[in-house]
Amino acid sequence: MHANSSSQHASTKPPLPEQGGQIGYENTTVTKVPGWHGIIAWDALLNGMAMGLFLAAAVSELAAPAVFIGVAKVAYPVALVLLLVDLVLLVLDLGDPLRFHHMLRVFKPSSPMSLGTWCLTIFSLPLTAAAALSVLAKLGWDFERARLLAVVVGLLPGFGAAAYKGVLLSTNAQPGWKDARWLGGYLTNSALLMGCAELLVLSAVMRQTQAIAILRTAFIVLLILNMIPLGLLFANLRTIHAQLYTRGQQWRVGALIAVGALIPLGLILLNGGLLSISVAVIFLLADSWLVRSVYVKIPHTSPLEVRSGE
Amino acid sequence: MPGLGASFGRGAATNYQQDMANSDCILFMGSNMAEAQPVGFRWPMEGKLKGATLIHVDPRFTRMSAVCDLYVGIRSGSDIAFLGGLVNYVLTNDRWFHEYVLAYTNASTIIDEGFRDTEDLAGMFSGFDQQHDSYDSKKGHWGYEESRPGNAEQDGSKHTPEVESAKDPHVPQGYSRMGSSEPYTSPYEDIINAPRDPTLQHPRCVMQILRRHFARYTPEAVSQVCGCKPEEFIRVAELLCTNSGRERTTCIAYALGWTQHTTGVQIIRTAGILQLLLGNMGRPGGGIMALRGHSTIQGATDIATLYDSLPGYLPQPAVHDPEHEDLSWYIEYGRMPTGYWANFSKFIVSLLKAWYGDAATPDNDFGFSWVPRVDGDYSQLAYFDRMSKGGVKGYFLAGQNPGGGGPNAGLHRAGLRNLEWLVVLDWFETESAVFWKNDPNAPPPSEIGTEVFFIPAAAAQEKEGSLTQTQRLIQWHKKAIDPSGDCRSDAWFFYNLGKRLKQLYAGSTDPRDQGLLNLTWDYDFDEQPRLPDGTLSRIEGEPDLEKVLMEINGHRLNEIDPRTGEPHLVSGYSELKDDGTTACGCWVYSGVFPEPGRNRADERKLSDNPIQPEWGFAWPNNVRVLYNRASADPEGRPWSERKKLVWWDSEKRSWVGLDKPDFELTKPPDYQPPLGATGMDAIAGTHPFITKADGLGWLYSPGIKDGPLPTHYEPVESPFGNLLYPKHSTNPTVRLFPGPLNHIAHMPTAEYPVVATTFRLTEHYLSGPMSRFNSWLNELQPEMFAELSFELAAERGIVHGGWMTIHTPRGQIEARAMVTRRLRPFVVEGRVVHQIGLPFHWAFAGEVVGGNANDLTALVADPNVSMHESKAFTCQVQAGRLEGQALHPTAPTAHWPTLDPIPDTPASAQPEGRIGHGK
Amino acid sequence: MASREHELSALPQTSDPPRGRLSQLLARLISPYLHGEPRGPVPEVLGRLIYPFVRGEAPKPQQATGFYTDTTVCIGCKACEVACKQWNQLPSDGFNWSGNSYDNTNELSATTWRHVKFIEQFSEQTSNVLAPMGTVSDESPLNRWLMMSDHCKHCLAAPCHQACPTGAIIQNEFENVYIQADICNGCSSCIAACPFGVITRSEMGGHSHKCTLCYDRQRDGLEPACAKACPTQSIHFGPVEELREQASKRVDQLHERGVPQAYLYGDVPSETYSAMHSFYLLVDRPSVYGLPDAPFNPWLHMMGDYVRSVAGGLVAIAVLLVVVFLLKP
Ligand SMILES: Nc1nc2c(c(=O)[nH]1)N[C@H]1C(S)=C(S)[C@@H](COP(=O)(O)OP(=O)(O)OC[C@H]3O[C@@H](n4cnc5c(=O)[nH]c(N)nc54)[C@H](O)[C@@H]3O)O[C@H]1N2
Ligand SMILES: Nc1nc2c(c(=O)[nH]1)N[C@H]1C(S)=C(S)[C@@H](COP(=O)(O)OP(=O)(O)OC[C@H]3O[C@@H](n4cnc5c(=O)[nH]c(N)nc54)[C@H](O)[C@@H]3O)O[C@H]1N2
Ligand code: SF4
Numbered sequence A: 001m002h003a004n005s006s007s008q009h010a011s012t013k014p015p016l017p018e019q020g021g022q023i024g025y026e027n028t029t030v031t032k033v034p035g036w037h038g039i040i041a042w043d044a045l046l047n048g049m050a051m052g053l054f055l056a057a058a059v060s061e062l063a064a065p066a067v068f069i070g071v072a073k074v075a076y077p078v079a080l081v082l083l084l085v086d087l088v089l090l091v092l093d094l095g096d097p098l099r100f101h102h103m104l105r106v107f108k109p110s111s112p113m114s115l116g117t118w119c120l121t122i123f124s125l126p127l128t129a130a131a132a133l134s135v136l137a138k139l140g141w142d143f144e145r146a147r148l149l150a151v152v153v154g155l156l157p158g159f160g161a162a163a164y165k166g167v168l169l170s171t172n173a174q175p176g177w178k179d180a181r182w183l184g185g186y187l188t189n190s191a192l193l194m195g196c197a198e199l200l201v202l203s204a205v206m207r208q209t210q211a212i213a214i215l216r217t218a219f220i221v222l223l224i225l226n227m228i229p230l231g232l233l234f235a236n237l238r239t240i241h242a243q244l245y246t247r248g249q250q251w252r253v254g255a256l257i258a259v260g261a262l263i264p265l266g267l268i269l270l271n272g273g274l275l276s277i278s279v280a281v282i283f284l285l286a287d288s289w290l291v292r293s294v295y296v297k298i299p300h301t302s303p304l305e306v307r308s309g310e
Numbered sequence B: 001m002p003g004l005g006a007s008f009g010r011g012a013a014t015n016y017q018q019d020m021a022n023s024d025c026i027l028f029m030g031s032n033m034a035e036a037q038p039v040g041f042r043w044p045m046e047g048k049l050k051g052a053t054l055i056h057v058d059p060r061f062t063r064m065s066a067v068c069d070l071y072v073g074i075r076s077g078s079d080i081a082f083l084g085g086l087v088n089y090v091l092t093n094d095r096w097f098h099e100y101v102l103a104y105t106n107a108s109t110i111i112d113e114g115f116r117d118t119e120d121l122a123g124m125f126s127g128f129d130q131q132h133d134s135y136d137s138k139k140g141h142w143g144y145e146e147s148r149p150g151n152a153e154q155d156g157s158k159h160t161p162e163v164e165s166a167k168d169p170h171v172p173q174g175y176s177r178m179g180s181s182e183p184y185t186s187p188y189e190d191i192i193n194a195p196r197d198p199t200l201q202h203p204r205c206v207m208q209i210l211r212r213h214f215a216r217y218t219p220e221a222v223s224q225v226c227g228c229k230p231e232e233f234i235r236v237a238e239l240l241c242t243n244s245g246r247e248r249t250t251c252i253a254y255a256l257g258w259t260q261h262t263t264g265v266q267i268i269r270t271a272g273i274l275q276l277l278l279g280n281m282g283r284p285g286g287g288i289m290a291l292r293g294h295s296t297i298q299g300a301t302d303i304a305t306l307y308d309s310l311p312g313y314l315p316q317p318a319v320h321d322p323e324h325e326d327l328s329w330y331i332e333y334g335r336m337p338t339g340y341w342a343n344f345s346k347f348i349v350s351l352l353k354a355w356y357g358d359a360a361t362p363d364n365d366f367g368f369s370w371v372p373r374v375d376g377d378y379s380q381l382a383y384f385d386r387m388s389k390g391g392v393k394g395y396f397l398a399g400q401n402p403g404g405g406g407p408n409a410g411l412h413r414a415g416l417r418n419l420e421w422l423v424v425l426d427w428f429e430t431e432s433a434v435f436w437k438n439d440p441n442a443p444p445p446s447e448i449g450t451e452v453f454f455i456p457a458a459a460a461q462e463k464e465g466s467l468t469q470t471q472r473l474i475q476w477h478k479k480a481i482d483p484s485g486d487c488r489s490d491a492w493f494f495y496n497l498g499k500r501l502k503q504l505y506a507g508s509t510d511p512r513d514q515g516l517l518n519l520t521w522d523y524d525f526d527e528q529p530r531l532p533d534g535t536l537s538r539i540e541g542e543p544d545l546e547k548v549l550m551e552i553n554g555h556r557l558n559e560i561d562p563r564t565g566e567p568h569l570v571s572g573y574s575e576l577k578d579d580g581t582t583a584c585g586c587w588v589y590s591g592v593f594p595e596p597g598r599n600r601a602d603e604r605k606l607s608d609n610p611i612q613p614e615w616g617f618a619w620p621n622n623v624r625v626l627y628n629r630a631s632a633d634p635e636g637r638p639w640s641e642r643k644k645l646v647w648w649d650s651e652k653r654s655w656v657g658l659d660k661p662d663f664e665l666t667k668p669p670d671y672q673p674p675l676g677a678t679g680m681d682a683i684a685g686t687h688p689f690i691t692k693a694d695g696l697g698w699l700y701s702p703g704i705k706d707g708p709l710p711t712h713y714e715p716v717e718s719p720f721g722n723l724l725y726p727k728h729s730t731n732p733t734v735r736l737f738p739g740p741l742n743h744i745a746h747m748p749t750a751e752y753p754v755v756a757t758t759f760r761l762t763e764h765y766l767s768g769p770m771s772r773f774n775s776w777l778n779e780l781q782p783e784m785f786a787e788l789s790f791e792l793a794a795e796r797g798i799v800h801g802g803w804m805t806i807h808t809p810r811g812q813i814e815a816r817a818m819v820t821r822r823l824r825p826f827v828v829e830g831r832v833v834h835q836i837g838l839p840f841h842w843a844f845a846g847e848v849v850g851g852n853a854n855d856l857t858a859l860v861a862d863p864n865v866s867m868h869e870s871k872a873f874t875c876q877v878q879a880g881r882l883e884g885q886a887l888h889p890t891a892p893t894a895h896w897p898t899l900d901p902i903p904d905t906p907a908s909a910q911p912e913g914r915i916g917h918g919k
Numbered sequence C: 001m002a003s004r005e006h007e008l009s010a011l012p013q014t015s016d017p018p019r020g021r022l023s024q025l026l027a028r029l030i031s032p033y034l035h036g037e038p039r040g041p042v043p044e045v046l047g048r049l050i051y052p053f054v055r056g057e058a059p060k061p062q063q064a065t066g067f068y069t070d071t072t073v074c075i076g077c078k079a080c081e082v083a084c085k086q087w088n089q090l091p092s093d094g095f096n097w098s099g100n101s102y103d104n105t106n107e108l109s110a111t112t113w114r115h116v117k118f119i120e121q122f123s124e125q126t127s128n129v130l131a132p133m134g135t136v137s138d139e140s141p142l143n144r145w146l147m148m149s150d151h152c153k154h155c156l157a158a159p160c161h162q163a164c165p166t167g168a169i170i171q172n173e174f175e176n177v178y179i180q181a182d183i184c185n186g187c188s189s190c191i192a193a194c195p196f197g198v199i200t201r202s203e204m205g206g207h208s209h210k211c212t213l214c215y216d217r218q219r220d221g222l223e224p225a226c227a228k229a230c231p232t233q234s235i236h237f238g239p240v241e242e243l244r245e246q247a248s249k250r251v252d253q254l255h256e257r258g259v260p261q262a263y264l265y266g267d268v269p270s271e272t273y274s275a276m277h278s279f280y281l282l283v284d285r286p287s288v289y290g291l292p293d294a295p296f297n298p299w300l301h302m303m304g305d306y307v308r309s310v311a312g313g314l315v316a317i318a319v320l321l322v323v324v325f326l327l328k329p
């Protein structure tokens, strides 16, 4: 049995005829890839969706309880489900999933992964409480104070759980990621945008017109706002993009992302009906996934000249 | 190694590897020490750190070239031209060490008038016998001028040794019979009294002959033949010259790049001449390091696995050889009247006493008639040639893989297929064990009649014994563990085989069985041996090899040691006698076991003495630098403070120093032999080469079959004629083995225009059994490849990393193409010639398999030692693969993990790779 | 030490799991498991759950050790590579001929902790005289075959160490960076963090591995297997301070002998990276050897990235709040 290393080096090059045995190491990527793609793109999406939904619901509910209490009570259980799915993905992505709890033997602020795990773990408790109490409230047992307390307690870890992911991906030695100064800014910002969008859908489903009105506006502003960190992130990664993709590819993906943002913007501007909101939000989520997927993939992609040598 | 023996007296590396740290310059040529002896290479590197200049002259730029200061590329097979050029450079520029050469070499000796040099006969020496393709050195008058009064001035007095027919036994006589039925004739007359001319002006003195002989090896000629530039050659020459002399020494290291040629012995001779002229012999940091291979290859020649020599370089007596009929003749023929070999009779009689014990008596010639006589050429090449033609019935193969690593391995395998039975003792199922079922070029197994017995062998760690490595150092190793299963040591196998044979023939009165029956064969352990951990060994019937070592060391039979109740051990070979009162299994090793319980090969004491005399035991007599008398000037003072080793202490009246003096301890430097002196008494106090009859280093050496001086000839297969001697392309005495399986591309042909050589990789060992069953090594070099230049690749459309095929008249193989600038085309005689390099580690058995370079090589042999020419032959190369040759590994990749879980450890803490871990 | 070095290494590191009483208590709880006694699924699960929280006593700090690798005397024999595999019982990585000079193992990985690199640098000119190290002939063009035995740099402030969320990576008593394989859960943060591409995750157990600097041998007073095996003393092992001295002397010597290109890589901290406990003597740019020309500790970006990340979120929350307050009835 040959136990080859799991994370295959993205840049191991085939011998190039012109160089003969004189291939060397100059043009190879030095670093090893962590093997974070696929699952991690979904994780980044779900993480944003869960935390964003919770934060959006909590902030809205605390700011305007009258308008949002109804959707919020639905939002927390939904956020919990999203979080659980995300946690499963995180565990599955480990080399030894049965050792997930080893993360909890130390608290290391120097490690975004540690910070994130602790935030997620702590956050899962008030979220579970808030979700459970919301469901109980539907069933008639109303512990409103306790529920609000859980929501308030969840704010900080929830925010932390949303904020660590980008830093985890940007503070390492991976090509591209290591230059992505705005990855965290974009992801956290995008999380709230997505949260707002999810809340909007829930409101639409529940026909909460006031909430819909407020959230439509917030959505539009946030969507436009989100273009700023995305643009900054794009600027961070210009060089690596040039190494990885042809101009055509860059244009096509850029256009796709832009369209993915413009369509929901247009839809929400034009119409507040359930259908258009749902379609808009689906587009937004798809767009968010696309952005995450592209950026998560960067270190795992071989540079252009290498691929041409294949 | 007669190349060294003929020049200096003993056929072994003259210095020790650690001494290379004392060199000021080292010329590596025909050696790739860093890759083949990486551990020893530490010492040249240490020398380099201290400021030494390392030079590598090789057709390929290797891992060693990379750490040398200078690399010069020359075409395979052109070494004599290069070295001859160096000799010429030293002579014409007057860079030789005058005092040294005059005192310590035969430069002044005058050669017989009848001798004709290659300069006179356009590439041949006098005395060539057309019928046998060999020289008759007597008829060719190669010997020294007979001493006639009134000849040239003579050094010292005149002696009259008793015997006329002195002969240099360091050219073991047995070699002489290889291939030719004629016994070798001796050119020597009266060595010690040969006339000399200390002014070196006599036209027939060695120095003048030498000058004339090498005059045509000019830098330009060197360049034309070797393919390097004249300046490049001169740079090497200058480095050697400036790093030789009183204050500085240069070492020359060689290995197979020199030996594996049909002129191999003569290449080494050229180096010997060069080192004598530069005054580097017998001195620290100087000498010639023959870098030998297989762990105990030196031991194998010392204790005679060669068919034609008895232990200690005594000649093996031959059938139909009147001179070897009885012991007195044998001694008369084999001894020398003067020098150390005057003790010849003591060595052989003691050997016979060791073998036949009490049965050996003066009345029966000490059993000399029982010693088997050689009746033909049993060297590997000739023997397998016969086998391939159906002339051999059965064969024992212990620790050798000729089916993979023999030159022209296809012919070797054809030989194995012709046997009735074959016994293979090995650790692995090698090519030579699975040739009947896995050889892709062989007929189906049903058509092969050989019955193969595979006997699993014990590994080195599973048995005790000794190794004698490249610097003559005998080192004992103890057994660490018992071998597994039915594996047994080779000693166990042959000891018990011997016992059974003795049983089988017990009671026989047939005279020819008496040798076997009288053989002493009693090496049983006194009590069951223990392993290092204190437990009793599981193995029954293992011989006690320390008893064998004691027999090798020798005993005084007439004296009982009260400590053991056994005959007294001798302390060295000086104690040996020829009256039957001493026994000694190998005189050169005598002293290795000087007293009961003191196995000097097993000593590992470090001391302040950089020579580390108490680390193992070096033959002879624990001398680490041979001929070290030459490290002092004729008066016995060190040539320089920097380079002192042994010197004459006039107060103590003795030779003293760091090393054990390789000289009679109390013989003063001014000692002059009296008239008629014999033995060591005939060696003057200024003559360091004590195993030579005259005690001198031989610039001119008539003891070699292809000439007293080295001459450049092309390899048997070469794209060129001989530029220096156009009439004689190849060595006229070369041995060929014609036959359908051994075609040779004799003449330069357009069909095979590319020069090929074979080489080793650090990652693999020989034909591969010891490495290609090991995943850790296989991952480092997993596939057969061929190294070639960009230019050749471009010419043939071969792509780096792609496949190529290599063809010779013997066979064809495929290999991955390693296109590299480490190989470059040579411009030889004004035209471009390409050379490729082939590692010879792959074949069809093992965990990884691949094309076998030895399916390409040829059976041709050097006349002196029957060495093949795997370092230079011609081939054709093409892009692409061979058809229908898909090879499959015969052994699965090593099972992993190899270890059981660690006890008392939770599953989660088991290291990776232990069974039962993790998921 | 440069001030940056302080900054880099001042980072809060592991807050270890409890030592002392609590740990003893936990250990007692799963003692059969700790002794490798199989006792059925419940103790097994409990054992695995609690195992990572059990800690022994920390060993006393020792003199910092490391490697100084003099690539100019390396003969590419790979003895170090094999010695490492043998001592650590690592499997082979498969039999793939790479065509990259004599390098067929290609890279460091979870199963290759030492890796010898080969760099052929030959010009196209056809002279057969080459002065590999430039000492004898300055006229000859640069024709070299560089060899370098690569492994973990044992960075003083190691990004892998900083990134490890389980505390599996520690700086042991010899100041070597060590992965506790029984703690690692294969999260791969260290892989992403190492600027030298040293670590990968093994497929066998899913855990990350790299050179341990032969922690086990050092504790028993032995030198690392690779250094022991190196025939030319290309790999020097010892106290880091002594190695630095030795190395700088060697550089001076090489400069005198006509190899002006010689320099040390990683012996002292740079603006962006800490010193490394295993450093190299090189004669060409780092990238030629497959090393980053200017290694960068990603942690230097962490504060800023957190600020941007938090800001991105806070701005969004603020926007949401403003809209809610403005539009709520
Ligand atoms: N790793 C490893 N070590 C070994 C062995 C092994 O198989 N593997 N084998 C052991 C044994 S048995 C032996 S005998 C030794 C042999 O050790 P070496 O003789 O050093 O090994 P080779 O690689 O066969 O040949 C040495 C060099 O000779 C060069 N050469 C070829 N033709 C010529 C020529 O015509 N002239 C000159 N000047 N050079 C030439 C080759 O390019 C090569 O670099 O190694 C021993 N050590
Ligand atoms: N083309 C080409 N051919 C060459 C050379 C070359 O340079 N070029 N070099 C030549 C040289 S120098 C040599 S020395 C020969 C070597 O040729 P061989 O002597 O045939 O060497 P190996 O192929 O290693 O085979 C040795 C066998 O001994 C087994 N063995 C090891 N230890 C023991 C033991 O203790 N007991 C027993 N019974 N078996 C053991 C090993 O498993 C292996 O199968 O090859 C020669 N062939
Ligand atoms: S294999 Fe053995 S003999 Fe050869 S270099 Fe290595 S240690 Fe020395």
Ligand code: SF4
Pocket (backbone or CB within 6 Å): C152, C153, C154, C155, C158, C159, C160, C161, C177, C193, C194, C195, C196, C197, C198, C199, C210
């Ligand atoms: S080289 Fe990489 S793996 Fe080694 S200590 Fe530094 S960061 Fe960690």
Ligand code: SF4
Pocket (backbone or CB within 6 Å): C163, C164, C165, C166, C167, C168, C169, C179, C183, C184, C185, C186, C187, C188, C189, C190, C191, C207, C208
């Ligand atoms: S993979 Fe293991 S060693 Fe690496 S950071 Fe994760 S837990 Fe730590």
Ligand code: SF4
Pocket (backbone or CB within 6 Å): C083, C084, C085, C087, C088, C113, C114, C151, C210, C211, C212, C213, C214, C215, C224, C225, C226, C227
């Ligand atoms: S120190 Fe030990 S673990 Fe590290 S490379 Fe050397 S042998 Fe391997």
Ligand code: SF4
Pocket (backbone or CB within 6 Å): C073, C074, C075, C076, C077, C078, C079, C080, C081, C116, C147, C149, C229, C230, C231, C232, C233, C234, C235
């Ligand atoms: S053991 Fe030493 S000489 Fe050999 S490759 Fe490794 S570092 Fe280089």
Ligand SMILES: [Mo]
Pocket (backbone or CB within 6 Å): B292, B293, B294, B297
């Ligand atoms: Mo050999």
